[in-house]
Amino acid sequence: MKCEKVEExxxxxxxxxxxxxxxxxxxxxxxxxxxxxxxxxxxxxTMESLTEFPELDVSESLLDRIYAIPxxxxxxxxxxxxxxxxxLQPILAAxxxxxxxxxxxxxxxxxxxxxxxxxxxxxxxxxxxxxxxxKAESFATSLGEQKENILVSLKNINPLGRDED
Amino acid sequence: xxxxxxSKRVFNMAYQFAGSYxxxxxxxxxIFLKLYNSLPKYDFEKNFSAWFLTLARxxxxxNYRKTKWEKKTRDEFNEHLLSSDAxxxxxxGMVREESKKIIWESLNYLSPEIRMTVILRDIxxxxxxxxxxxxxxxxxxxxxxxxxxxxxxxxxxxxKKERKNEM
Numbered sequence: 001m002k003c004e005k006v007e008e009x010x011x012x013x014x015x016x017x018x019x020x021x022x023x024x025x026x027x028x029x030x031x032x033x034x035x036x037x038x039x040x041x042x043x044x045x046t047m048e049s050l051t052e053f054p055e056l057d058v059s060e061s062l063l064d065r066i067y068a069i070p071x072x073x074x075x076x077x078x079x080x081x082x083x084x085x086x087x088l089q090p091i092l093a094a095x096x097x098x099x100x101x102x103x104x105x106x107x108x109x110x111x112x113x114x115x116x117x118x119x120x121x122x123x124x125x126x127x128x129x130x131x132x133x134x135k136a137e138s139f140a141t142s143l144g145e146q147k148e149n150i151l152v153s154l155k156n157i158n159p160l161g162r163d164e165d
Numbered sequence: 166x167x168x169x170x171x172s173k174r175v176f177n178m179a180y181q182f183a184g185s186y187x188x189x190x191x192x193x194x195x196i197f198l199k200l201y202n203s204l205p206k207y208d209f210e211k212n213f214s215a216w217f218l219t220l221a222r223x224x225x226x227x228n229y230r231k232t233k234w235e236k237k238t239r240d241e242f243n244e245h246l247l248s249s250d251a252x253x254x255x256x257x258g259m260v261r262e263e264s265k266k267i268i269w270e271s272l273n274y275l276s277p278e279i280r281m282t283v284i285l286r287d288i289x290x291x292x293x294x295x296x297x298x299x300x301x302x303x304x305x306x307x308x309x310x311x312x313x314x315x316x317x318x319x320x321x322x323x324x325k326k327e328r329k330n331e332m
Contacts, residue, residue: 008316010312010315010316011311011312011315011316012308038323039316039319039323042319042320042322042323042326043315043316043318043319045268046268046319047287049264049265049268049269050268050283050287050288051288051290052265053181053269053288055173055177056180056186057173058172058173061190062190062193062194063168066172066193067168069194069197069198069201070201
């Protein structure tokens with residue numbers, strides 16, 4: 001068996017994962033090859049050193065920092081949650097549209113023409129409302145004049161069709 | 166509860182991986198912050214420890230990749246370790262201590278993936294199956310990484326010893 005192959009098998013050999021034949025081959029190679037034998041003992045020493053690696057305690061200051069995370073996160077989350085709350089979304093959408101319209105108006109290159117157009121539309125609206133009001137008034141007057149006739153007609157109506165005694 | 170159960174484990178893992186006490190503290194804090202952000206995504210049918218250690222492992226390796234040029238050195242070997250129990254026993258002679266120092270310092274020569282696998286297997290003593298779950302790789306790949314890591318460290322130790330004997 002070549003040294004490269006033995007190197008690959010050293011770790012599985014230590015963990016007892018080789019077949020009987022492989023194990024024998026590795027052992028006979030280690031008996032004759034000083035280099036591999038030294039590597040094998042170094043590997044054993046490496047694994048032993050790693051196993052004995054001590055466990056350290058966590059400092060109080062680190063524990064304080066970790067315990068502080070949830071409350072810090074909650075504060076941070078609060079501001080975002082408020083904005084991202086679904087019930088606020090229609091309001092935020094309306095505000096966005098309103099801002100878009102205002103900015104469109106503010107930065108429109110022909111703002112004066114827009115102003116005139118808006119004025120004209122408002123005047124037209126006023127005159128339409130005035131006309132409607134006048135019509136309603138004349139209708140109410142004619143209704144008042146016919147009031148007596150309407151009352152008599154209503155009294156004469158006999159919905160059940162019974163004869164008067 | 167979460168902090169009590171996992172802070173020591175994560176801190177030690179970070180220290181074994183990064184080799185710097187301060188950096189391990191920062192990494193631990195960042196990992197817990199990431200944990201709180203990721204908790205809503207946790208699938209309750211999964212093993213929590215493995216899930217959390219996967220998250221920690223991924224964070225450490227990603228962080229290492231981003232800042233690897235600053236991560237060449239580890240803390241002085243004696244700074245935090247000599248005060249612990251491993252060096253109290255009288256049979257731990259100078260030679261043994263020297264070997265431990267070499268192994269400890271050589272961990273940084275391993276690639277982050279191999280280093281993490283060696284840490285999980287040889288320092289933390291986890292089973293290969295557990296490691297495969299944490300690093301989300303087939304068992305064969307895990308074993309191959311452990312073998313390569315041990316071999317690299319053993320070669321470094323052997324070379325340093327031979328050089329010392331030549332002097």
